Amino acid sequence: MPLLWLVLTVLALAAAGFFVARQRALASAGGEARKLHSLPSYYGFNAVILTIAPAMALIAIWAMAEPTLIEWRVSGAIPESVAADPGARSLIMADVRRIAEGLNTAVEQGALTAEQARDIGGNIAEVRAQLAELGILLGSDVQPEVLEAAQSYRALGTTGNTALTVLALLLAIGGFAIAVMKSDSDFRARNSVERGVLTILVAAASIAILTTVGIVLSMVFETWSFFGMYSWTEFFFGLEWAPQFHGGSELGLLPLLWGTLYISFIALLFSVPVGLFAAIYLAEYAGRKTRAIAKPMIEILAGIPTIVYGLFALITVGPLLRDYFAEPLGFGTSASSVMTAGLVMGIMLIPFVSSLSDDIIGAVPQSLRDGSLGVGATKSETIKKVVLPAALPGIVGAVLLAASRAIGETMIVVLGAGASAQLDLNPFEAMTTVTVKIVGQLTGDTDFSSAETLVAFALGFTLFVITLGLNVLALYIVRRYREQYE
Amino acid sequence: MKDERLTERSVDMKDIKIAARGVQVYYGDTHAIKDVDVEIQDKTVTAFIGPSGCGKSTFLRCLNRMNDTIDSARVEGDIRLDGEDIYDPRVDPVQLRARVGMVFQKPNPFPKSIYDNVAYGPKIHGMARNKADLDDIVERALRRAALWDEAKDRLQAPGTGLSGGQQQRLCIARAVATEPEVLLMDEPCSALDPIATDQVENLIHELRQNYSVVIVTHSMQQAARVSQKTAFFHLGHLVEYGETGQIFTNPRDTRTESYITGRIG
Numbered sequence: 220m221p222l223l224w225l226v227l228t229v230l231a232l233a234a235a236g237f238f239v240a241r242q243r244a245l246a247s248a249g250g251e252a253r254k255l256h257s258l259p260s261y262y263g264f265n266a267v268i269l270t271i272a273p274a275m276a277l278i279a280i281w282a283m284a285e286p287t288l289i290e291w292r293v294s295g296a297i298p299e300s301v302a303a304d305p306g307a308r309s310l311i312m313a314d315v316r317r318i319a320e321g322l323n324t325a326v327e328q329g330a331l332t333a334e335q336a337r338d339i340g341g342n343i344a345e346v347r348a349q350l351a352e353l354g355i356l357l358g359s360d361v362q363p364e365v366l367e368a369a370q371s372y373r374a375l376g377t378t379g380n381t382a383l384t385v386l387a388l389l390l391a392i393g394g395f396a397i398a399v400m401k402s403d404s405d406f407r408a409r410n411s412v413e414r415g416v417l418t419i420l421v422a423a424a425s426i427a428i429l430t431t432v433g434i435v436l437s438m439v440f441e442t443w444s445f446f447g448m449y450s451w452t453e454f455f456f457g458l459e460w461a462p463q464f465h466g467g468s469e470l471g472l473l474p475l476l477w478g479t480l481y482i483s484f485i486a487l488l489f490s491v492p493v494g495l496f497a498a499i500y501l502a503e504y505a506g507r508k509t510r511a512i513a514k515p516m517i518e519i520l521a522g523i524p525t526i527v528y529g530l531f532a533l534i535t536v537g538p539l540l541r542d543y544f545a546e547p548l549g550f551g552t553s554a555s556s557v558m559t560a561g562l563v564m565g566i567m568l569i570p571f572v573s574s575l576s577d578d579i580i581g582a583v584p585q586s587l588r589d590g591s592l593g594v595g596a597t598k599s600e601t602i603k604k605v606v607l608p609a610a611l612p613g614i615v616g617a618v619l620l621a622a623s624r625a626i627g628e629t630m631i632v633v634l635g636a637g638a639s640a641q642l643d644l645n646p647f648e649a650m651t652t653v654t655v656k657i658v659g660q661l662t663g664d665t666d667f668s669s670a671e672t673l674v675a676f677a678l679g680f681t682l683f684v685i686t687l688g689l690n691v692l693a694l695y696i697v698r699r700y701r702e703q704y705e
Numbered sequence: 706m707k708d709e710r711l712t713e714r715s716v717d718m719k720d721i722k723i724a725a726r727g728v729q730v731y732y733g734d735t736h737a738i739k740d741v742d743v744e745i746q747d748k749t750v751t752a753f754i755g756p757s758g759c760g761k762s763t764f765l766r767c768l769n770r771m772n773d774t775i776d777s778a779r780v781e782g783d784i785r786l787d788g789e790d791i792y793d794p795r796v797d798p799v800q801l802r803a804r805v806g807m808v809f810q811k812p813n814p815f816p817k818s819i820y821d822n823v824a825y826g827p828k829i830h831g832m833a834r835n836k837a838d839l840d841d842i843v844e845r846a847l848r849r850a851a852l853w854d855e856a857k858d859r860l861q862a863p864g865t866g867l868s869g870g871q872q873q874r875l876c877i878a879r880a881v882a883t884e885p886e887v888l889l890m891d892e893p894c895s896a897l898d899p900i901a902t903d904q905v906e907n908l909i910h911e912l913r914q915n916y917s918v919v920i921v922t923h924s925m926q927q928a929a930r931v932s933q934k935t936a937f938f939h940l941g942h943l944v945e946y947g948e949t950g951q952i953f954t955n956p957r958d959t960r961t962e963s964y965i966t967g968r969i970g
Contacts, residue, residue, distance in 0.1 A: 506776065586813035590876065592774060594826035594883050595803030604825070609816050 222278070225384055229274045229391045236266035236395045240402040247403035257409035265408045266398035268415035274391040276422075281383050289375045293368050301364045311365055318369035319376070438683060441676035448670040454677060460640035462660065462671045470674045472681060474640040478557070478650035479682075482636060483625035485561025485646065486568055491618055493565070494572025501573070502580040503602055514577070521570035525630040532563040532635030545647035553637070555649040560635030564628055568621045575620065579613030580606060612697040619693035623686045629654040653678050722747040722887060722917040723768060728782035730763050730772065737763050739941040741782075745887075745934075750909055750918045752932035752949065754925060756964065759938040761921045765889050768919065769805035770798040786887070803830055806885035810892040812872035814864035814879075819856050822864040822875055823847060826883035842882055850878035851908055870901025877908060881916075888912060890920040894927065906931050925965055929953050937961045 244262035248254040255262075294312055301311060326333055402408070446454070449470055457471020497517060501510055537554035540562075545551050583606050591601040607614070629652075637649035638659065660675040667673070723745040730738035738760045745751050745768075753761040763772070770791060772778040784791050791801055803826065814822050823843045826832075833839035843860070847853040852874040856867075864875050873893060880888060890909070894902040909931045912918055922928050928935055929949060936946040937960075945952060945961045956962045 584813070586809060586811055587815060589771065589774070589807075589809055590813040590815065590879070591825070593769070593771065593802060593807035593809070594829070594879060595799050595801075596826075596829050597799050600829055604829075605815050 222282075225278065225387055226275075229271060229278075229387065232391050232395055233267045233270040236270045236398055237263035239395075240266035240399050243399055244402040244404065244406070244408070255404050256407050257412075261408040261412050262398075262402045262406070265411045265415070266395060266402070268412065268419075269394035269398040270391050271394075272415065272418070273394055274387045277387050277390055278383065281379075285379050285383075289372060289379065292375060293372045296371060297368050298364060301362060311368075314365055315368045315372055318366065319372040322369065322373060435683070438676055438680045441673055442680045445670060445673035445677045448673065454674070458642060460656070462674070464669075464671055468671055470670065472653075472678070474642045475651065475653045475656050475678065476681070477642050478632075478636070478640065479626055479652040479654075481557050481646070481650065482561045482564065482632060482652060483622060485557060486564035486625045487618065487622060489562055489565030490568035490572050490621060494569045494617075494621075495576055495614065497569065497573040498576035498580060499602060499607075502577045503598065503606070514574075517570050517573055519570075520566065521574070523567070525567060525628060526634075528563050528567050529630040529634030532559050532631055536563055537635060540647065550645055550647035553647065553649045555635060555637035556647045557636055557650050558646040560632050561646070563635050564625055564631050567628075567631065568625060571621045571624060572617050575617035576610070576614050579610045579617065582613075583609045615696045616693045619689050619696075623689055626682065626686055626689075627654060628652075629658060633658075653682050720747040721745070722787065723919075724783075724785045724788075725764075725767075726783040728764065728767060728780065728784060730760070730767060730781075731779045732775070733777045737941055738767070741938075741943040743936055743943055743946055745917060745919060747917045748913060748915070749934055750913050750920060750932040751934040751936065752928035753919065753921045753936050753938060754923075754928050754964075755938035755944075757923075760941045761936075761938045762891050764938070764943075765891055765919060765921050768887070768889055769802045769807055771802070771807065773798055803883050804885055805887045805889060806880035806883060808873070808876050808880050808888065808890045808893045811896050812869060812876050814867070814872050814875050816863065816865055818861045819847075819864045819867070819875060820860040823878050823882050825879060830883060832883070846878040846882035849881050849908075849911065850874045851904060851911075852878055868901075870897050870904060873897055873901065873905060874908065877905070877912075881912070885916065887917045887919065890918065892921050892923060895923065902927070925953070937964060939964070 241259045241263035244255055245252065245259055252259050290312065293315060294308060297308065297311060297315075454470055454472055456473065457469060458473055459469035459471045460474045462468040462470060501514055501517075505513060533554075537556065537559040540556065540558055541552065541554045544558075545553070545556065587605050587609060588601055591605045592598075596604070632652045632655050636651060638651045638655055639649050640651050640656065641648070643650065657675045657678050660672055660678075665672045721744045723743075725741060725743045725745075728738055728741045729736070741760075741764060743764075753765060755761050763778075766772045767780055767784060768786075768791075770780075772780055780792065786801070786805065790796070815825065817825070820843055823846050824833075824839055827839060827842045833842055844853060844857075847856055852871060855871060856875075864872065867875060873896070877888075877893070894905050897905065906927065909918055909920065920928075920931065932949045934947070935949040935952040937944045937952065937956075937958075939960050945956060945958045947957075952961060953965055956965065
């Protein structure tokens with residue numbers, strides 16, 4: 220049974236379960252809802268949860284695990300004589316998948332009957348021609364072993380599908396039956412629904428956590444294989460970034476890290492004071508009408524795609540800085556510079572700092588302001604000595620969040636600061652960042668067994684560790700210095 | 706001996722500290738205070754009583770211009786502190802609030818140490834020449850607020866870590882540290898238990914030696930215990946104002962009588 224139909228059947232069963240269980244519970248109480256332990260609809264929802272949850276969990280796990288399992292079985296069955304090394308094997312597996320899908324399409328479209336598709340093995344040239352007719356082109360002549368593998372691929376898929384359908388329906392029907400049997404006036408359906416809801420919520424939280432773990436693990440494996448090819452001391456302490464695709468590359472992290480930190484530093488130097496002062500104005504001084512207009516205006520900045528900021532850096536800020544600062548002051552003639560990218564990134568970060576800080580300042584209780592004004596402090600004294608210290612942990616959190624954004628930013632750097640990796644103190648010199656080089660190493664022709672490509676994962680993992688460290692630091696600061704208002 | 710009699714007489718003379726004439730307060734379109742006249746005497750505790758929403762807190766906040774911080778509030782009329790109009794454009798409301806201190810309904814210590822809470826006002830107003838001077842001011846204020854014995858060993862501990870009653874006394878210490886002439890208290894005991902209330906009330910007795918104290922309270926027993934003068938507010942009007950004893954035993958207005966006997970409010 221196709222997946223969609225299976226899901227719809229389970230849903231229909233659940234809907235039926237709702238009414239049957241509700242009805243049965245009501246009947247057991249002689250139609251008087253007051254004699255039931257729970258409201259009648261709880262019996263219904265209990266049936267819905269018991270019918271849907273196990274079946275759907277099975278379908279989800281199956282959908283994730285099945286392709287890998289079949290792939291593994293089929294790939295293992297291909298003899299060594301056909302697929303000599305892992306590269307050739309993966310090419311052949313691609314062919315296998317294509318033939319199998321092609322045959323399935325042919326059956327669906329009625330070009331072949333199911334029996335013909337199964338027995339086609341005898342006539343290999345014909346397979347190729349027939350699939351070509353359906354728009355599926357095969358690279359080389361189809362070898363008998365490959366066709367055989369494709370047939371077993373199809374067979375496994377069909378068997379798996381049948382097994383899934385049967386199992387899922389059994390689970391759904393079982394859940395349905397249990398729920399309906401239990402539905403009488405003494406059954407505590409309300410508590411049972413409570414447990415079901417808890418399970419669903421825990422499952423949702425686990426998905427988020429497991430995804431994070433998955434991302435980290437995939438990075439760790441690729442990084443690990445990179446360090447198998449390239450010495451970690453040279454990566455972490457190398458002062459030169461010069462990848463060569465014919466080998467002998469210098470893959471030093473420091474120039475990139477320096478560019479990242481330098482640009483982020485300038486961006487924060489610009490955005491933190493501006494954002495914070497804007498937040499103080501909005502939270503403490505602006506009238507309600509000004510605030511209603513100004514706050515969304517500032518937040519529009521956050522909605523501009525970073526590539527547009529990049530264009531702004533490329534055609535406006537860069538030439539402006541070069542013509543009015545860099546050239547007259549003798550700092551260089553480059554329009555792409557750390558300063559350009561830093562300033563534009565700073566503009567991008569203003570709403571992050573101001574919006575969060577504004578909320579945090581607004582959360583400082585009015586009674587503290589009253590207390591300060593009541594002893595004769597001015598408004599700005601009150602803000603400086605009472606409101607900001609009380610809001611400080613939150614503001615630090617906002618700044619560190621902005622820092623994480625700055626470190627991960629790519630497009631503004633590409634267009635604003637260029638792509639040349641170098642270690643320099645001059646802010647009007649072109650530099651580049653870790654993220655830009657990750658993109659650089661992974662675009663175009665890539666070979667996932669060379670250090671030049673895998674270095675991208677090492678770079679990404681380094682960035683991940685840095686931003687993770689920043690977040691941990693932010694959490695620590697917030698916890699350590701959190702002021703108790705009440 | 707002679708000196709003592711002189712000070713007694715100056716207390717007896719009951720100088721007028723704050724004189725309010727025809728005060729009106731509006732919140733947007735709401736007319737919250739209607740034509741209130743009142744004279745508050747020096748070195749006296751004056752209690753404002755009345756049902757919730759009658760305007761007693763609003764009127765209290767007029768006396769140190771705290772209503773300025775509320776955008777929609779508008780004050781009309783004439784309020785004089787020592788004969789000087791406090792709503793005159795030449796008067797600096799910030800300077801005024803240093804002279805007319807305030808203690809709020811809920812204890813609101815700053816999230817700072819006990820010492821810094823009390824030193825806050827004196828530092829802002831440059832009252833201390835050096836650290837030793839500031840230490841003196843802090844000690845004096847804490848002693849006056851009857852908190853010194855409990856707090857002297859933990860001056861650097863956060864003020865928010867004290868108990869509710871201690872926090873309120875800390876706020877009183879903070880208010881008296883700037884040496885105000887008048888102390889306004891907006892239901893200072895409403896968040897406190899009976900023991901802490903008793904301590905604060907004793908404190909009010911002490912403070913009367915030096916200040917004019919105006920206290921808003923919901924508890925008529927408290928008004929009777931701590932005040933010499935009582936003003937009864939109802940629906941934005943000042944209904945009756947007089948000696949506390951007279952208000953509670955022999956009210957002239959029937960509304961006052963109904964309120965203190967528990968029939969309205």
